[in-house]
Amino acid sequence: MPDSTKPRKPAVILLSGGLDSATTAAVARAEGFDIHALSVDYGQRHRFELESARNVANSLGAVEHRIVKIDLAAFGGSALTADIDVPKDRPADEMSAGIPVTYVPARNTVMLSIALGYAEVIGAADIFIGVNAVDYSGYPDCRPEFIAAFEQVANLATKAGVEGTLKFHIHTPLIQLTKAEIIRRGVQLGVDYALTHTCYAPDDCGVSCGRCDACQLRIKGFAEAGLADPIAYADV
């Protein structure tokens, strides 16, 4: 529980609207930070993620929620932003082999850069991102060595970092947790997972497919945590 007598510090939380970033925001709140939520609209093929982000930010009492639009889809190169099919029904060993087509080039670098600018303007030294190196080991920009390198950039790139008024720290509270551990942690912290959106290939009404890699990992995570997933799936 947060200590209400302690002054709270601002933190920027990258909030996609997914399960991981919602849990990350709840961890930040529990650690005594005020939540300044930041969603980056990088040209995802559907808008349900951003709606979920808004709902999650509200439910966690965020001080503010900013959405920054940037058209990474203009470059293509990913199933999440270009016209490439999202793979479905892949077996677990195939999911964990190599870098998936849902990889968006330089996504986390772009998102952390924008978070850095926002953090500097509001005077926040702390940036939270819900990357995870266990279930999604295929994404290079989810690994601890990438995060450490970016933290160094943050402190060299900014007026606040160079002048020493802020020492930037990139928090990755989920980086070594399994999906089941993330879900248990979130439930302890009161996250309402009904508000979150995970699916890469939802139908026109936002209903999750249950078959893409992201859905499969979520379903497996809830099963392993011994908890019921509050969202509905189309094909399961």
Next chain:
Amino acid sequence: MPDSTKPRKPAVILLSGGLDSATTAAVARAEGFDIHALSVDYGQRHRFELESARNVANSLGAVEHRIVKIDLAAFGGSALTADIDVPKDRPADEMSAGIPVTYVPARNTVMLSIALGYAEVIGAADIFIGVNAVDYSGYPDCRPEFIAAFEQVANLATKAGVEGTLKFHIHTPLIQLTKAEIIRRGVQLGVDYALTHTCYAPDDCGVSCGRCDACQLRIKGFAEAGLADPIAYADV
């Protein structure tokens, strides 16, 4: 002169439309790269820079020119994106003291991140940015240590970097040159500086003020190079 028998490699050039980035693009071309120009519209207060970028890209024979829009102005925090007055008529010693109000939080980190995504998609290992640590020593994200740290991020963040298909290199050909040296180099390489835009506070028709820090440095640079500046100024 480029060797026309050698196969040319693609490079991403961050092109603002200013004098430095135009010279940088010309250097890249002279070094045998095909120019894939990238302009980032980060909510600058005027659009003349982007028009200049388009004209410079055309004049240098760029293979393509992409403009990516991102609304950094939403955060404020800079005279270039928010409603803060651009300083004018500052003496040289004041210009070189500390970090100017025209500093845009995390600007070069954001721009290099976007360039990195673009480079990965088109298979370019080389990214050029016209930062300069001599005349603009006030900007933390123009220093060699920042560039080196970002280069490390680039190779850790990307599929191509991790799989070893591309070894990213951030080129900063102007970083140790004075403005006069930059101009002389550009003239040797055939840059048409009439197409470039430098002023932080142009009038409604795009005419440069001649009094902001950027104009003053440009005017001084041409004078020291012993060359005529082809653009007009309002107040000089």
